[in-house]
Structures are given as structure tokens and as C-alpha cells.
Amino acid sequence: MSKLEKFKRFLGLEKYSEYVEKYLDRSNAKSAIYLSSVIICLEIFMISSVLFNHYTGETIRSAQWMFSHIGSYITLLVTGIIMLCYSIYFFNNIDKKPNLILGKIIHTFFSFVCIIFGIYISYLDYIKGEQFITLMTMVIFVFCFLIWRPIYSIAFLSISFCIFYALCTRKVPATYATQVNLFIIWIAILMASSNSFHQRIKEAKNDEQIEHTNSILTKLSISDEVTGIANMQYFRSQAVSLMQNPKVDIRELIYLFLDIENFKNFNEKYGFLDGNEFLRAFAQTIEKIFKGSIVAYFSNDNFAILTSDKDYMSKLKKLEEIIINKDSEIKMCLKTGAYRPEDRDCLPIVACDHARYACYSIKKHYTKSYCEYDNSMSKDFYKKQYIINNIDDAISNGYIKCYYQPVIDTLSGKLCGAEALARWDDPKHGFLSPVDFIQTLEEYHQIHKLDIYIVEQVCRDIKKDIQDGNVVIPISLNFSRMDFDILDLSNEVESCLLKYGIERKYVHVEITESALTENDGKLQEAMRKFRSAGYALWLDDFGSGYSGLNVLKEYDFDMMKIDMKFLSNFSGNQKAKKVLKSIVSLANELGMQTLTEGVETDEAFNFLKEIGCERLQGYLFGKPMKKEELIQKIKDGIYKV
Numbered sequence: 001m002s003k004l005e006k007f008k009r010f011l012g013l014e015k016y017s018e019y020v021e022k023y024l025d026r027s028n029a030k031s032a033i034y035l036s037s038v039i040i041c042l043e044i045f046m047i048s049s050v051l052f053n054h055y056t057g058e059t060i061r062s063a064q065w066m067f068s069h070i071g072s073y074i075t076l077l078v079t080g081i082i083m084l085c086y087s088i089y090f091f092n093n094i095d096k097k098p099n100l101i102l103g104k105i106i107h108t109f110f111s112f113v114c115i116i117f118g119i120y121i122s123y124l125d126y127i128k129g130e131q132f133i134t135l136m137t138m139v140i141f142v143f144c145f146l147i148w149r150p151i152y153s154i155a156f157l158s159i160s161f162c163i164f165y166a167l168c169t170r171k172v173p174a175t176y177a178t179q180v181n182l183f184i185i186w187i188a189i190l191m192a193s194s195n196s197f198h199q200r201i202k203e204a205k206n207d208e209q210i211e212h213t214n215s216i217l218t219k220l221s222i223s224d225e226v227t228g229i230a231n232m233q234y235f236r237s238q239a240v241s242l243m244q245n246p247k248v249d250i251r252e253l254i255y256l257f258l259d260i261e262n263f264k265n266f267n268e269k270y271g272f273l274d275g276n277e278f279l280r281a282f283a284q285t286i287e288k289i290f291k292g293s294i295v296a297y298f299s300n301d302n303f304a305i306l307t308s309d310k311d312y313m314s315k316l317k318k319l320e321e322i323i324i325n326k327d328s329e330i331k332m333c334l335k336t337g338a339y340r341p342e343d344r345d346c347l348p349i350v351a352c353d354h355a356r357y358a359c360y361s362i363k364k365h366y367t368k369s370y371c372e373y374d375n376s377m378s379k380d381f382y383k384k385q386y387i388i389n390n391i392d393d394a395i396s397n398g399y400i401k402c403y404y405q406p407v408i409d410t411l412s413g414k415l416c417g418a419e420a421l422a423r424w425d426d427p428k429h430g431f432l433s434p435v436d437f438i439q440t441l442e443e444y445h446q447i448h449k450l451d452i453y454i455v456e457q458v459c460r461d462i463k464k465d466i467q468d469g470n471v472v473i474p475i476s477l478n479f480s481r482m483d484f485d486i487l488d489l490s491n492e493v494e495s496c497l498l499k500y501g502i503e504r505k506y507v508h509v510e511i512t513e514s515a516l517t518e519n520d521g522k523l524q525e526a527m528r529k530f531r532s533a534g535y536a537l538w539l540d541d542f543g544s545g546y547s548g549l550n551v552l553k554e555y556d557f558d559m560m561k562i563d564m565k566f567l568s569n570f571s572g573n574q575k576a577k578k579v580l581k582s583i584v585s586l587a588n589e590l591g592m593q594t595l596t597e598g599v600e601t602d603e604a605f606n607f608l609k610e611i612g613c614e615r616l617q618g619y620l621f622g623k624p625m626k627k628e629e630l631i632q633k634i635k636d637g638i639y640k641v
Contacts, residue, residue, distance in 0.1 A: 050070060
């Protein structure tokens with residue numbers, strides 16, 4: 001900062017923010033209340049004292065003296081009352097932006113009257129040979145209690161003292177001592193006034209910084225950083241307030257959950273910065289179209305709305321058109337789930353979950369863009385909630401058990417392995433369908449708990465077989481795509497095998513075809529670690545998805561498990577036979593063995609044996625069973641190993 005800028009800052013000539021200016025106005029108004037109250041009390045006392053002494057005969061004053069002094073006291077008294085009234089008005093209307101220009105005029109007028117009063121009374125005292133105490137008191141009141149920019153303090157204070165000095169010396173020449181005293185007083189009050197000003201400016205700037213920081217923190221606490229609109233915490237608090245308002249008819253309210261389908265591809269094509277910019281613009285559009293509603297960013301590409309059920313469908317149509325027309329190549333669309341609250345005690349978090357459930361139920365239905373939560377969904381929803389809420393208890397209490405389905409060598413017909421499958425025997429609901437709890441755990445990112453538990457169970461069972469002297473067969477383990485995202489899966493499996501002292505040849509790692517995508521570096525790295533450690537890698541459910549041929553060129557597998565769908569309506573379906581024959585031939589060309597699932601008939605068995613499929617699995621050879629049952633059947637000779 002240059003010397004000139006420092007000098008200008010000292011004089012108070014720099015430009016201050018609106019907050020600082022308002023801070024100074026508030027400070028002056030607050031000081032004015034105390035100052036004007038003191039002035040009023042002093043003048044009332046002076047008027048009363050003069051009148052009392054005059055009429056009791058204790059001190060008789062001339063008419064001219066009474067007129068000049070009483071008139072001065074009354075003038076200052078009235079000015080103080082005006083100042084006090086405005087200050088009270090200022091604070092009573094501080095939220096309504098009081099008239100600041102009027103306030104500055106009143107402050108200036110009050111200060112002017114105080115200085116004139118001080119000069120006049122001190123002049124009268126001076127010519128009588130008394131001290132000029134009144135002037136000193138008034139300038140202290142004006143320049144030390146009220147906040148003035150130093151440039152104004154210097155100007156007004158200098159003018160006041162010069163006028164007083166000129167008046168006094170014309171009547172009675174000032175002594176050297178008087179001149180020095182007057183100069184010292186001028187310097188002292190000027191320093192005090194300047195110091196008071198700069199102290200208040202510092203306080204104002206500190207307060208401004210604190211308020212700015214608090215404003216940012218408050219905004220962050222109630223709004224989302226990406227979109228700029230409310231976050232779910234603020235949404236829930238506002239929704240609760242609205243739901244509890246007795247003036248609001250909740251029958252006219254509806255929760256909406258919005259999902260931009262295929263937005264992931266938009267991010268991949270344009271990048272996350274453009275993706276976030278699109279979400280920000282779309283969020284603002286939602287707020288504009290659903291003006292007056294409670295709108296929030298939920299997560300990823302999802303939004304939540306609590307709105308009136310009047311005309312909301314037409315508003316959703318406008319949003320759908322924006323999404324559909326955004327990019328003709330990406331083919332995005334908008335899915336909406338809805339839920340109507342049944343009572344005021346319905347929690348927003350539950351309502352949003354219902355709306356989200358309805359939305360996700362139509363994610364793969366390209367002809368449907370809207371779905372409302374109903375009673376038929378309620379049972380499924382609460383079953384999912386039960387699964388998520390009780391998965392930890394089910395694992396710790398042993399409600400989830402490991403079953404084994406035999407795998408047969410095609411040429412010999414002997415048992416060559418088994419697949420480990422999870423079964424949930426719940427004390428409340430009985431056997432839960434694997435389709436239900438596996439899909440639910442994947443949806444809520446809890447599947448890794450189940451899969452790691454099954455790994456532990458398999459290792460424990462294999463160790464028991466070794467200790468009991470039973471025949472040990474290899475077990476294949478299924479893993480979800482999410483296991484690779486959440487865990488360092490290769491290390492988890494390796495640690496479990498080391499814990500129980502199990503050889504790697506007894507464990508095969510199965511990865512579902514639908515879990516694989518091209519150029520998935522993280523998954524490829526995990527599979528390389530499995531392979532380098534000596535684990536056999538199996539491709540599960542080949543042919544169930546659309547990426548089978550693509551992933552074959554990206555990943556290396558030891559075994560291809562052909563999906564059971566190929567054996568559906570197998571008898572007489574010549575196309576299915578040709579496809580199966582081609583798949584087995586392709587696997588052989590790629591150096592992979594084959595295993596076909598879902599074998600239930602001798603016809604399918606003979607055909608698969610004929611085309612060279614090495615292993616088979618299905619109800620023809622046995623359903624999933626407990627380990628004890630499988631061992632017993634081996635001992636009984638039902639299965640030859």
C-alpha cells in the first residue's frame with residue numbers, strides 16, 4: 001500500500017462496503033441514544049436549577065441572561081429529544097431499512113447545535129474569566145461518542161475552535177496558557193475521535209468477515225455444492241414444516257423423485273465438468289418450473305420435489321422434453337416416481353424412499369416415464385427394507401446358510417466340484433428368495449457383506465472336510481461387480497484362505513458376465529491379481545447379457561458357464577442347439593473349458609456331451625443342498641468323485 005493510500009485511509013477517504021456503512025450507522029444510532037439521553041437529563045437539570053435558584057431568590061439573574069441561557073438550554077433539549085426519537089425509530093425499523101439520509105441530517109444538526117451551544121456558553125464563561133468547560137464537554141460528546149470520518153473531525157473541530165478563539169480574543173485577548181490549553185485539547189479530542197473511528201472500522205470489517213463466513217457455512221449446510229439448490233437435509237426440514245402446517249391440506253401434496261436415465265453416458269461423452277454444469281442448469285429449471293415447491297438435489301442424477309398435485313404432470317412433461325432434446329446421440333430420458341403422503345406424521349425420508357422405489361421400478365421400461373407408489377409396491381418395499389435392516393443380524397445369527405449345488409464331469413458323470421449358494425432361512429419370514437435378497441443387497445450396496453460371509457463359510461466347511469478326512473472338492477464362489485468396487489477382493493479372499501489354511505486350487509472365482517464392461521481398469525487389475533495368485537477364473541451366466549462377445553477379448557477366463565436360458569424349451573429348438581454348439585466351439589478356440597447350467601433332462605445332457613461341453617450343472621444332477629447332505633451322498637455312493 002502506497003503512502004498516499006495510507007494517508008487517505010487515515011483520513012477516512014477510502015470507500016467502504018455497504019455492510020461497514022450500515023455498521024457505522026448502527027453504532028451512531030446506539031451512541032446517540034445514550035448521548036441524547038444524557039443531554040436531555042443535563043438540560044432538564046440546568047433549566048430546573050436556574051429557575052429554582054432564580055425564583056427562590058438564591059441567585060437572581062437578569063432577564064437578558066435568563067432569555068439567552070434558558071433559550072440555549074431549551075434548544076439543546078429539543079435537539080436531544082429529536083435525536084433520541086430518531087434513534088429509537090431507527091432500531092424499531094432496522095429490518096425495514098430506516099431513512100438513513102434523514103438520520104445523517106439529524107446527527108449533523110444535533111452536532112451543530114451542540115457545538116454552537118458549547119461555543120456560546122463557553123464564550124460567556126470566558127469573558128467572565130471562567131474556564132471553557134462547556135465547549136470541551138460538547139466536542140467530547142460530538143466527536144468521541146459519535147463516529148466521524150477523521151477528515152470531517154479535523155475540519156469541524158478546527159473550525160469550531162477557530163470560531164471560539166476568534167470570538168474570545170476579540171473580547172479578551174487570550175493568554176499564552178489559554179492558547180496552549182486550547183491547542184492541547186484540540187489535539188487530544190482529534191486523536192480520540194480518529195482512534196474511535198478506526199477502531200469501529202476494524203470492528204465492522206471483522207464482523208463483516210465473520211458474517212460472510214457464517215453466510216457461506218449456512219449456505220453450504222442447506223444447499224448442494226454441485227447444483228446450488230437445497231440439499232436433502234434442508235429439504236427434509238422444510239418438508240416437515242409444511243406437512244405439520246394445519247393450514248395445508250396434505251391430500252393435495254405429492255412427493256416426486258426424478259432420475260435422469262442414461263446420464264452416465266452423458267458424463268462419459270462430455271466429461272464431469274459439463275455434466276455438473278448440465279445438472280446445475282437442470283436444477284435451476286426445476287426450481288423455475290416448480291416455483292413455490294420444495295426442490296432439492298438428492299444424489300448423482302436424482303432430484304426430490306414436494307409440490308401440489310395440481311398441474312404437476314404438465315410440469316414434468318416440460319422437464320422430460322428438456323432431457324429428451326438435450327442430446328440426440330445419448331438418448332437420455334426422465335423417470336419420475338411419486339408418493340402421496342397418507343398422514344402428517346409421514347417422514348420425508350420415508351416418503352422420498354417410496355417415490356424413489358416407484359421410480360426405480362420403471363427404470364428399464366422405456367415406454368413408462370412415471371410411476372406412483374401404491375399398495376402393491378408397499379409389500380415389496382417393506383421386504384427390501386427388512387432385508388437391508390436385518391442383513392447384519394442374519395449373518396451374525398447364522399440365518400444365512402451356505403448350500404452347494406453339484407457340478408458333474410460330462411464324460412465320467414462324476415462329481416468334480418460344487419457351486420456355493422446363499423440361502424436365507426429367516427425366523428420371521430421363512431426362506432427368502434435369493435432373487436429378492438441378492439438384488440436388494442446389490443441395489444443398496446450391501447452385497448459385499450453376504451459374499452464375504454459365504455467365502456468364510458466355504459473356507460470353514462473345506463477345513464472341516466480336511467479335518468474329518470472327507471473327500472475335498474473345489475468350490476466356485478460368486479462375486480458381484482460391487483464387491484470389486486467396495487473391497488480389495490483379491491486380498492480379502494486370500495486372507496480368508498490363509499486364515500483356514502486352504503489351498504487355492506479348492507476355490508474358483510466366478511464373475512457374472514453382466515458385471516463386466518470394456519476397459520474397466522479396476523476390475524481387470526483385480527482379476528490379474530487373482531490369476532497371478534493361482535486362482536481359477538470362471539465367467540458366469542455367459543449369454544445372459546449383451547456384452548458377452550466384447551468382454552471375451554478384454555478378459556481371460558479358465559471356464560465359461562453357459563447361462564441356463566439356452567436350455568429353456570430345449571427340446572425341438574434347433575436354433576438353441578446351434579447356438580450352444582457355436583459357444584462351446586468358440587470357448588475351445590479361446591482355450592476355455594465350458595460348463596452349462598440348468599441341465600434338467602437326459603436329452604440336454606446327451607446333446608451337451610456330444611458337442612464337447614466338459615461340465616454340467618442342474619436339477620438332473622441335484623438341487624442346492626447343505627454340505628452335510630452332499631458329504632453323505634458322496635459317502636453313500638450317489639456321487640462319485
